Amino acid sequence: MPRDTGIGAATLRREDVRFLTGTGEYTDDIVLAKQTYAVFARSTVAHGKIKSIDTSAAAQMPGVLAVFTGDDFVDVGGNPAGWLINSRDGEPMKEPKRPVLAHGKVRHVGDAYAAVIAETVEQARDAVEAIEADIEELPAIIDMNAALSSSTYVHDEIETNQCFDWGWIEDNREATDTAIKNAHHVTTLELVNNRLVPNAMEPRASIGSYKASTGEYTLHTTSQNPHLTRLLISAFVLGIPENMLTVIAPDVGGGFGSKIYHYGEEALVLAAAKQVGRPVKWTADRTESFLTDAHGRDHVTKIELALDAEGNFLAFRTDTKANVGAYLSNFSTATPTFLHGTLMGGNYTVPLVYVNVKAVFTNTAPVDAYRGAGRPEATYSIERVIDKAARELGMDPIELRRKNFVKPDQYPYASAAGLEYDAGNYDALMDKMEEVADISGFEARRKASEAKGLMRGLGVNAYIEACGIAPSNLVGVLGSRVGLYDAATVRVNATGNISVMVGAHSHGQGHETAFPQVVSDMLGIDASTIDIVHGDTSKIPFGMGTYGSRSLAVCGSAVVRATEKIIVKAKKIAAHMLEVTDQDISLNDGVFSVEGTNKSVTFGEVALKAYIPHDYPLESIEPGLEETAFYDPANFTYPSGAYACEVEVDPETGKVRVDRMCAVDDFGNVINPMIVTGQVHGGLAQGIGQALVEQTFYDEYGQLLSASYMDYTMPRADDLPMFQVDHSQGTPCVHNPLGVKGCGEAGAIGSPPTVVNAVVDALQSGGHNITHIDMPVTPVRVWEAMQNAK
The missing domain is CATH 3.30.365.10 (Aldehyde oxidase/xanthine dehydrogenase, molybdopterin binding domain)
Incomplete structure (x- = not known):
């Protein structure tokens, strides 16, 4: 095998060909049959009581198919935080509901309180302008110090603006105080880690569709973490059975963290698609991205x-x-x-x-x-x-x-x-x-x-x-509500090429190049014969997406473990073909050989034999050559x-x-x-x-x-x-x-x-x-x- 395709090789990113030639497929590029469009009515005040929302005029506008407000989602769940944090005194954090559309109050400029579904984007925008919202403006709480002393609350139901007061490590507190008090020298610094807007090249976009004959939903969305999005929508927000929801994250133009999370717009287009009986697309404009994408630092x-x-x-x-x-x-x-x-x-x-x-x-x-x-x-x-x-x-x-x-x-x-x-x-x-x-x-x-x-x-x-x-057993104790493992499936096709299905999502990291290098190195075959499948929950094993520089360390390790299983089974097949035991078989440069002899078979020959098992000893070898592994780091x-x-x-x-x-x-x-x-x-x-x-x-x-x-x-x-x-x-x-x-x-x-x-x-x-x-x-x-x- 050409060794310049394995681990350590500075091979060019194969995915860049489609990106640089304009043939990538992003969410907004997808046009489904009978597709409609969503536009959101967003708050122009940072804090306000919703006294009434009149959508009657908007509903009669040309091309309008449906209008939604927060009242339509009162009985559904809210988008939860992924980690439960306890305060120093052991009290759980305050966790007010985050609704699909604002209900009762709007809480930041850009907070969506209504949505219009129409035949065209222009018709939806015109109808949004016709929505009459009576919102009583309340004092805005911006400064954190003022928020902690204020009797005005962002969420009235929790009667505080403090989510938690966390200490780490609490057992160190007294000793740390003493060390600082008695130190020869103490340097003190007060500083600000400034708030940032992520500014991915591609704004967020989502398309919801519903198939009435089967009850199946499909969400195309700009996500770093499609399985987590599916889990949150199914278990907490809309209650769609998880096996009836497919989430697909196609090419995604950057994330930097802001596309890890589930957003209300994703749930809205799914609910709307069922109601109007047609696919519903929403694509953020740049102002919406500034106002509503999760910010960083601060x-x-x-x-x-x-x-x-x-x-x-x-x-x-x-x-x-x-x-x-x-x-x-x-x-x-x-x-x-x-x-x-x-x-x-x-x-x-x-x-x-x-x-x-x-x-x-x-x-x-x-x-x-x-x-x-x-x-x-x-x-x-x-x-x-x-x-x-x-x-x-x-x-x-x-x-x-x-x-x-x-x-x-x-x-x-x-x-x-x-x-x-x-x-x-x-x-x-x-x-x-x-x-x-x-x-x-x-x-x-x-x-x-x-x-x-x-x-x-x-x-x-x-x-x-x-x-x-990682690992899941540790982060679970610390408050994580999900496991932090990942998974991969390695499928060797009968003709010897390979599909690797991974739980990690690639949106600029080069997975389509790097993951094949790992498999190529292990099997001794050219990386060009290996393709990576990601981003579609109907095709990939359950994984936790891409963030925290975890792709190779966690999902890549799952790829290794699945490939190791492939090698173990392939050696059994090769041993059967060469009439020796699998302990006698070695794999080098894509060839299975019997040490000390000239007997050998190629990886391609073994792959074909895996799917033509006419003379298999069925008690010891199953047909096929496909393996899955889950990896939970130590x-x-x-x-x-x-x-x-x-x-x-x-x-x-x-x-x-x-x-x-x-x-x-x-x-x-x-x-x-x-x-x-x-x-x-x-x-x-x-x-x-x-x-x-x-x-x-x-x-x-x-x-x-x-x-x-x-x-x-x-x-x-x-x-x-x-x-x-x-x-x-x-x-x-x-x-x-x-x-x-x-x-x-x-x-x-x-x-x-x-x-x-x-x-x-x-x-x-x-x-x-x-x-x-x-x-x-x-x-x-x-x-x-x-x-x-x-």
Whole structure:
């Protein structure tokens, strides 16, 4: 077999051919027979009591087939959070119902309270304009501090705006307080992790259809997680029997977390399709995406780092307010707690960690997992406070980190935040970063910048993240309401080609290229003979989708286990064909052979024999060659890295330019280096966007002021340098069969603190006593900080 198609080969992504030639099929490309269209009436106020909704005029408009309001869904369920979080006192979180359409109150600008189904989109839009809604505007609750002290509630029935008050690890609390009280030095930093809009290239879209003769429903939708969407709609929202609902996620143009979750529009088009007896399509416009897609981040944190006289870390203590918006989205309760608090030990041998998180309801769009999901928030807090501590102690920031790193001989390492790191070498990553980033040449580059009248700064960062969320028995104890395994079916066809059905969904990750490389390597056949089937719940085994850098670590491991079963059975068939025992058979380069002889059969011959079993010993070999495996990980995987950034700051304007960016990551074993590099590049762009330009703004009335690309700044190509990326320092994960760790979110985790550290360093080099600037570090913020520091 050509070995350039197996594990480790930088093969081009096969799926890119259809994407680049315009032949991909996205949800909005699908046109079903007799298809109709849905348009939603959305609230223009952030908080209001629905006194009445008159749809009579809209219902009589040309082409209108049906009009729905929240009254039509009062008796159905609500979309639940995926994790049940208990407060420090043991009280379960407050979990108000999230309806399909708003009922009783609207709770954020863009909250849908009615929907029109019509023959055309234009007719539906006209009819929405004819809906008369009497909504009494109520005071908007935007600020989290104000929300916690307010007697006005987003959800009146729970009589509070606090979802939960979570502590982790509660047994550490007293000891952490004591360590900080008695420490030689304590560094304190208050910071904001700014709210972001995910901005996937493809807006959300859904098509619901219903087959009256069989009672079957089909939902085509932009989803990272079709099986979870089906489960939520069936078990909690509409009560459709799960075996009567198929969810299909075709090509999806980006997700970044915002398409993991189930949204009310998906349930609406299904219910509407049954009522009107025709398929119903909805496609969001860009304004709807800004208003209603789950936003990311939005934490306000106070972090304290205690150190002894030698600079050894003694304790981290954090107090965070996390905005969950108007409703709980599916992973909104996990993101600020177990995906954030458990990483607050970082890469360091800090003996004590205590994390307090208060989740707060506000009249803003729901907040949920966005690329990195909790780990960027943790890393930003840790790495910013370490940099500040280094300045206060007069220590080199790299040496302070090295002094406190977990060392290779300490694995497996039980962190103070409750995780067990299995493998890593953070000093080696830092060594490589210093080499690739040419840290030794920085001072010369600083002098060159100063000669141009610019301030140059160097920022560094060391991060660790937890990926492949697992195992189910652990996350179940922590509050997860679903298992976090995945599954794969490997089907060898009679002619020798292979279909691999996977529970993970590909929407930019390159699964159609990387998964075949794994199977190709194991069987010794060319990857071009292997195709990947994903995204259709009627074809794939039950899996938990794609997020949290879990695809290869979890679903890829299921592919390995299923392929191993294929090999075991294929050896039995080959042994039968060659008249030996299966213990005598070896598989190399797609050929089954008897060691020490010239007897052999090819993989293709065995595949054909599997389906022509005329002389099988039926008591020992079944016909066919197809196997399924479910894989539940033993632990998270722990990618890590060391990043460096150099910026130039214009003292006259405050403009920041990223001149150099270096990312050295440990992803364990790498299946396809080209795909990994591309994933890191994408994450770096998003992280730099958060650090420099991206910010979601609500005014005091809850109006989203950044609801278009005219107002919400996205990073452009000329905002970014050519990245220096290295992933040669991998330490294989010890508990999954591929030794992989996950790479999709690393760049977005490691880059924000690196950039901000560089900006602060530049300002300090220019004589400005500035220790922190909140993201995004826009020219205005930098200029104002310089003026205030005079």
